[in-house]
Amino acid sequence: MDSKKLRINSTGLNGSIDIPGDKSISHRSIMLGAIAQGKTVVNNFLPGDDCLSTISCFEKLGVKITQNKDHVEIEGAGFDGLREPIEILDTGNSGTTTRLMVGLLSGIPIHTCMIGDESIAKRPMKRVTEPLRQMGAKIDGREDGNFTPLSIRGGSLQGIDYVSPVASAQVKSSILLAGLNANGITSVTEPHKSRDHTERMLRAFGCEVEEAGLTVKVNGGQKLVGTNIQVPGDISSAAFFLVAGAIVPNSRITLKNVGMNPTRTGIVDVLVKMGARLEIENERVENNEPIADLTIQTSELKGIEIDGDIIPRLIDEIPVIALLATQAEGKTVIKDASELKVKETNRIDTVVGELTKLGAKIEPTEDGMIISGEKKQLTGGHVHSHGDHRIGMMLAIAACIANAEVTLSDPESISVSYPTFFEHLDYLIEEK
Ligand code: SPQ
Numbered sequence: 148m149d150s151k152k153l154r155i156n157s158t159g160l161n162g163s164i165d166i167p168g169d170k171s172i173s174h175r176s177i178m179l180g181a182i183a184q185g186k187t188v189v190n191n192f193l194p195g196d197d198c199l200s201t202i203s204c205f206e207k208l209g210v211k212i213t214q215n216k217d218h219v220e221i222e223g224a225g226f227d228g229l230r231e232p233i234e235i236l237d238t239g240n241s242g243t244t245t246r247l248m249v250g251l252l253s254g255i256p257i258h259t260c261m262i263g264d265e266s267i268a269k270r271p272m273k274r275v276t277e278p279l280r281q282m283g284a285k286i287d288g289r290e291d292g293n294f295t296p297l298s299i300r301g302g303s304l305q306g307i308d309y310v311s312p313v314a315s316a317q318v319k320s321s322i323l324l325a326g327l328n329a330n331g332i333t334s335v336t337e338p339h340k341s342r343d344h345t346e347r348m349l350r351a352f353g354c355e356v357e358e359a360g361l362t363v364k365v366n367g368g369q370k371l372v373g374t375n376i377q378v379p380g381d382i383s384s385a386a387f388f389l390v391a392g393a394i395v396p397n398s399r400i401t402l403k404n405v406g407m408n409p410t411r412t413g414i415v416d417v418l419v420k421m422g423a424r425l426e427i428e429n430e431r432v433e434n435n436e437p438i439a440d441l442t443i444q445t446s447e448l449k450g451i452e453i454d455g456d457i458i459p460r461l462i463d464e465i466p467v468i469a470l471l472a473t474q475a476e477g478k479t480v481i482k483d484a485s486e487l488k489v490k491e492t493n494r495i496d497t498v499v500g501e502l503t504k505l506g507a508k509i510e511p512t513e514d515g516m517i518i519s520g521e522k523k524q525l526t527g528g529h530v531h532s533h534g535d536h537r538i539g540m541m542l543a544i545a546a547c548i549a550n551a552e553v554t555l556s557d558p559e560s561i562s563v564s565y566p567t568f569f570e571h572l573d574y575l576i577e578e579k
Contacts, residue, residue: 153546159397166380168193180221185373200239250321253284254328306331379406392443413461450477475520527551
């Protein structure tokens with residue numbers, strides 16, 4: 148495992164960058180393109196390790212996919228054209244690939260085995276295998292189907308009305324993808340609204356998806372038709388530079404083509420509520436997804452409370468929001484976020500542990516954390532990504548406001564969602 152000396156004590160981040168494609172939307176473009184009839188062309192695809200795992204799984208299922216950096220062409224096989232693979236499907240570090248593919252494969256009459264890395268092996272799968280079994284899916288796996296490796300013998304499914312105990316786009320999407328192949332109607336109701344990229348993209352592929360409040364419904368037997376997808380920039384990647392722009396003195400950063408789907412913009416709401424100098428310009432819609440350019444400048448921030456409905460809208464941004472809060476005036480309390488415990492790492496423990504090493508005053512709670520805003524520079528230290536891309540990127544931004552050397556173990560994990568992260572960071576530090 149490598150270690151990287153991070154750039155510290157920055158005197159300002161300045162310039163403009165194009166944020167790479169959205170990870171959630173990139174995954175879905177491959178999945179829906181593969182089960183559609185005809186060709187799908189994807190532009191601004193994210194060539195991060197997670198999305199490459201999705202491509203590799205579909206290639207093993209016999210789908211012809213040509214990828215050249217961020218341009219991908221998929222020869223749709225339709226549901227009927229997926230071939231029983233001789234190899235195990237390896238989903239790498241990607242929860243989205245694992246959970247959505249279990250649903251998608253449950254209703255297709257082939258046998259598949261699925262495995263991921265060490266982190267995936269610890270992430271709960273019962274949240275999808277349980278409702279899929281209620282639909283008639285034949286899934287087995289370690290600890291009665293709660294952990295990988297998983298084995299799926301696809302067959303006929305029956306639609307269900309599922310009330311999910313968690314707000315999770317992966318649970319919702321897995322069941323809806325199974326529902327496309329089930330008899331009758333499948334509905335999913337969530338306690339809070341989670342990201343809705345699957346619903347939006349299914350419509351772009353010609354499917355009917357009904358939404359009423361927190362319930363989403365699909366009819367079984369619908370066919371998807373290949374289309375062109377322009378993937379917006381990933382707001383979860385933009386979040387690292389939004390926070391950097393707000394907390395590093397003398398900064399002004401413009402982030403172009405950022406996805407502004409309201410189920411993902413909790414970070415924007417938090418920045419505004421904390422008092423950040425943020426401008427939103429050039430708002431437009433492409434492929435049913437809103438996009439804008441964002442400019443952030445060094446800001447005077449105040450601590451706030453973050454809980455309830457907003458949590459699923461910023462769940463992946465909490466590590467970097469915790470860093471943001473260390474530079475605010477007053478306390479920030481994050482609640483209702485126990486889902487953080489089942490991400491690539493337990494993100495309550497890894498955020499608190501790593502930021503504490505750099506001198507931040509932060510305490511874990513059962514469902515979140517409390518950060519004392521001290522508005523002071525962080526200290527140096529040796530920190531660890533724990534193999535979690537979002538922890539690695541948060542720590543690299545933290546180093547920008549550290550007053551002594553910071554080294555990061557396992558920086559490679561960042562390529563899961565943002566392979567050009569360090570290039571962009573160096574450019575913003577050097578651009579004047
Ligand atoms: O794909 P994976 O590994 O689960 O990735 C993460 C991330 O930080 O990139 C979570 F660890 O994002 C999830 C997100 O937290 C991606 C996702 C999606 O594309 O549907 C939904 C969220 O997870 P969940 O469990 O709330 O549905």
